[in-house]
Amino acid sequence: MNWKDEFKNLLLIAGIFSVCFYLPVGSDRFNNAVMEAFYLVKWYAREHVLTDIPPAFFIAGGISVFISQASVMKYLGARANKILAYGVASVSGGILAVCSCTVLPLFAGIYKMGAGLGPASTFLYSGPAINILAIVLTARILGLELGIARAVGAIVFSIVIGLMMHLIFRKEEEAKAAAQAAMPEMEVKRPLWLNAIFFASITGILVFANWGKPGESTGLWANIYAAKWFITFALLTAFGMILVPFFKGKKRNDSGEWLYSTWSFAKQILPLLLFGVLIAGALLGRPGHEGLIPSDWVQKALGGNSLRANFFASFAGAFMYFATLTEVPILQGLIGNGMGKGPALALLLAGPALSLPSMLVIRSVMGTKKTVVFVSLVIIMSTTTGMIFGAFFG
Numbered sequence: 001m002n003w004k005d006e007f008k009n010l011l012l013i014a015g016i017f018s019v020c021f022y023l024p025v026g027s028d029r030f031n032n033a034v035m036e037a038f039y040l041v042k043w044y045a046r047e048h049v050l051t052d053i054p055p056a057f058f059i060a061g062g063i064s065v066f067i068s069q070a071s072v073m074k075y076l077g078a079r080a081n082k083i084l085a086y087g088v089a090s091v092s093g094g095i096l097a098v099c100s101c102t103v104l105p106l107f108a109g110i111y112k113m114g115a116g117l118g119p120a121s122t123f124l125y126s127g128p129a130i131n132i133l134a135i136v137l138t139a140r141i142l143g144l145e146l147g148i149a150r151a152v153g154a155i156v157f158s159i160v161i162g163l164m165m166h167l168i169f170r171k172e173e174e175a176k177a178a179a180q181a182a183m184p185e186m187e188v189k190r191p192l193w194l195n196a197i198f199f200a201s202i203t204g205i206l207v208f209a210n211w212g213k214p215g216e217s218t219g220l221w222a223n224i225y226a227a228k229w230f231i232t233f234a235l236l237t238a239f240g241m242i243l244v245p246f247f248k249g250k251k252r253n254d255s256g257e258w259l260y261s262t263w264s265f266a267k268q269i270l271p272l273l274l275f276g277v278l279i280a281g282a283l284l285g286r287p288g289h290e291g292l293i294p295s296d297w298v299q300k301a302l303g304g305n306s307l308r309a310n311f312f313a314s315f316a317g318a319f320m321y322f323a324t325l326t327e328v329p330i331l332q333g334l335i336g337n338g339m340g341k342g343p344a345l346a347l348l349l350a351g352p353a354l355s356l357p358s359m360l361v362i363r364s365v366m367g368t369k370k371t372v373v374f375v376s377l378v379i380i381m382s383t384t385t386g387m388i389f390g391a392f393f394g
Helices: 003-021 028-049 053-066 069-076 082-094 103-112 117-129 132-142 144-168 170-181 192-209 220-226 228-247 254-284 295-301 307-319 327-336 341-350 356-366 368-393
Strands: none
Touching: 028 254, 053 103, 053 192, 053 254, 069 082, 069 117, 082 117, 082 144, 103 117, 103 254, 103 356, 117 144, 117 170, 117 356, 117 368, 132 144, 132 327, 144 170, 144 341, 144 368, 192 228, 220 228, 254 307, 254 356, 295 307, 307 341, 307 368, 327 341, 341 368, 356 368
């Protein structure tokens, strides 16, 4: 008998028993936190799982099947031209206007296809952070200074974080580059233009199906919102027509492989996302509702421009879940309650790019060590940038 292992089991059982024994069932805050956890999961299932998550899984599955590994390695691989790789990664992520959870299947797809850690990390950050609509909304509601700072900070962050990830894990990246160099040249199955149309159509479905209602009832954005389902249906029709030349005359069952790959991403990622949303709801609640952590604690900790305030804003923002564009009204309320401009920027740079659910999935894709480093880089850089911004504009 291994007494060391048995002692660990004893401590685990004792710990679980202690949690059950002192569980604050019956207290208003605990009961409310439990309800908030399920409310947030319900909202997430209705607003995201039905509209933006499935297209993201299909895109990720399509990357695995229809985009050749040679193409991914050419533009995003460990041996790719660095300027090209980081440029493509930042632009590709920035045009999607997705949240920190929706970008995960896409990140997993390109990373498993051979993309370098640096460009893949740039894509992972840029997807939810470099959101044109959110940046414009930030400038209009929170002020031009914060809007510009958010835009510049997000673009710079995406590239710097990617480069730092590459440098910190450069030995692994050098080994990956050597392995890719030894691989034989792969045949390109389909012309680039056909792949481009394929992914443009499914990305359009992702964007327009989730087009939010604007604050004004007239104008360009209102017209697009009014026609969102017509545009989405047109893209779905075009998408179906595009599939014909993809599958016609192929000996291999590409459609079956695509569905299998999509399902593989779904069963790996979706349970972790829902579990993470459940925990985030219990701790922090929904916007305007409280979880286990009182909202007045958050408001008191975010005042001024101290290191503590900026770090707390970055740390809390990194673990909270923000749906696309919701961070702006939340910050508007916090600023009205005394939040400094430095912590506001820190939260804008860390919050939309990360969340507790996304961390769980990132860990399943690239491991604990790389996930800890990635999250730490986002928090440290957000804290530092917030302090600098607050010193000049606070």
